[in-house]
Amino acid sequence: MLRNMKTDAEGDRVTLAEIAEATGASLSTISKVLNGRTDVSKPTRERIERVLHERGYVRRGAGRSDTRAELLELVFHGLDPIWSMELIGGVEAVAKEHGLSVVLTVSGDRHAPDPEWIDGVIRRRPVGVVLVFSELSPEYRERLHARGISYVIVDPAGDPSPDVPSVGSANWSGGLAATRHLIELGHRRIAAITGPEDMMCSLARLDGYRSAMNKAGLAVDPGWVRFGDFAVGGGRDHARAVLALPAGRRPTAIFAGSDLQALGVLDAAREVGLSVPEDLSIVGYDDITLAPWVSPPLTTVHQPLRRMGEEAARLAIRLSGEPHPESTPRMDLATNLIVRESTAPPRA
Structure with a gap:
C-alpha cells in the first residue's frame, strides 16, 4: 500500500483538499463518498476510493469520538437460533462494558457480506465491526480503513488473510x-x-x-467421509448413507463436524433401530447449550463460541483507537473434548 500519510506527531496528515486536488472532485462529493452516500456516480466513487487507498487516507478523529455512533456492528450471513446466540452474547457483554450498543446485521453468504452492506456500515459509522465470515475483500477493508472503522473476523472458516484481524479456534486439534x-x-x-x-x-x-486414524494405523474407508452443511438435515442425510453401508463396512462411531449435524446423526440412528451409544457412538463439535440435554447427552468438542465473540469485540474496540497497528492480531482459542453419554466402547 502506498502511504503518504504521516503520524499525528509529524503533523502532516493527508487532507481532503489534497484528495480533491488529486481526483478533481469537489469536497462535498468526497464527503458523500466517505459517508457512504449513494448519490455519486460509480466512476467518480471508484476514482475517489482509489486515491483514498493510494494516499493512505484515514479520517480525522478515527477511534472513539463524538462523531462516531456508540455502536458495535455484528454481521452474520445467517442466524442459527442456537449457535449464533453464543457469539451474540459474547459481543453484547463486552459492548456493554464499554458503554456501546450492538447492531445486528444479516448479509451475504458464508464467504462475505453483500456489496450493499459496505455502504450501510459507512453510513452507520460504528466504533467497530465484528464479522462472522471467512473473508473480507481488500476493497471493503480499504473502505473501512479510510473511515477509521475497525473490523475483526470471527473465523469459523479457519483461514482469513494474514493481514485481517481475526479470532478463531483450534479446529484441527x-x-x-x-x-x-x-x-x-x-x-x-x-x-x-x-x-x-x-x-x-x-x-x-x-x-x-485423518491424523488420528493414521496415527492409530487405521484405514479410512472413502465411504466414511462426508461433506455436509453443519445443519441437522445434512447430518441426518449423510448418516443415513453411512449407516446403509454393508455390515462389514458400517462404522461403529461417527464424528460429526457440528452438534447440529450430530443431532441429525442421532435421528438417523434411531430410524434404523440403532441404540446410542450401545450400537453407535457419536461425537459432535461446538458444545452448544442443547448438547447436555439431548438423549443421550452429547459427547462433543467444546468450541468457545461465547469467548470468541468476547475477544473479537475487545479487539475491534482496541483497534478503533489504533488506525495503524504494528502487526495484525490473530487469536486462536483452544478447544477441548467434553465426554458425556453418547460414546461408549463398541459391542464385542
Missing part, C-alpha cells in the same frame, strides 16, 4: 481429540461428517480426524 477418544474406546470403523468442502474449518477438523 478438535478433530484430533474427538477421533482419538473414539479410538481409545476401541472403535476401529469411524466415519466423519464434516461441513462444506470449501470451508477451512471443515477441512481442518477432517484433517484432525
Whole structure:
C-alpha cells in the first residue's frame, strides 16, 4: 500500500483538499463518498476510493469520538437460533462494558457480506465491526480503513488473510481429540461428517480426524467421509448413507463436524433401530447449550463460541483507537473434548 500519510506527531496528515486536488472532485462529493452516500456516480466513487487507498487516507478523529455512533456492528450471513446466540452474547457483554450498543446485521453468504452492506456500515459509522465470515475483500477493508472503522473476523472458516484481524479456534486439534477418544474406546470403523468442502474449518477438523486414524494405523474407508452443511438435515442425510453401508463396512462411531449435524446423526440412528451409544457412538463439535440435554447427552468438542465473540469485540474496540497497528492480531482459542453419554466402547 502506498502511504503518504504521516503520524499525528509529524503533523502532516493527508487532507481532503489534497484528495480533491488529486481526483478533481469537489469536497462535498468526497464527503458523500466517505459517508457512504449513494448519490455519486460509480466512476467518480471508484476514482475517489482509489486515491483514498493510494494516499493512505484515514479520517480525522478515527477511534472513539463524538462523531462516531456508540455502536458495535455484528454481521452474520445467517442466524442459527442456537449457535449464533453464543457469539451474540459474547459481543453484547463486552459492548456493554464499554458503554456501546450492538447492531445486528444479516448479509451475504458464508464467504462475505453483500456489496450493499459496505455502504450501510459507512453510513452507520460504528466504533467497530465484528464479522462472522471467512473473508473480507481488500476493497471493503480499504473502505473501512479510510473511515477509521475497525473490523475483526470471527473465523469459523479457519483461514482469513494474514493481514485481517481475526479470532478463531483450534479446529484441527478438535478433530484430533474427538477421533482419538473414539479410538481409545476401541472403535476401529469411524466415519466423519464434516461441513462444506470449501470451508477451512471443515477441512481442518477432517484433517484432525485423518491424523488420528493414521496415527492409530487405521484405514479410512472413502465411504466414511462426508461433506455436509453443519445443519441437522445434512447430518441426518449423510448418516443415513453411512449407516446403509454393508455390515462389514458400517462404522461403529461417527464424528460429526457440528452438534447440529450430530443431532441429525442421532435421528438417523434411531430410524434404523440403532441404540446410542450401545450400537453407535457419536461425537459432535461446538458444545452448544442443547448438547447436555439431548438423549443421550452429547459427547462433543467444546468450541468457545461465547469467548470468541468476547475477544473479537475487545479487539475491534482496541483497534478503533489504533488506525495503524504494528502487526495484525490473530487469536486462536483452544478447544477441548467434553465426554458425556453418547460414546461408549463398541459391542464385542
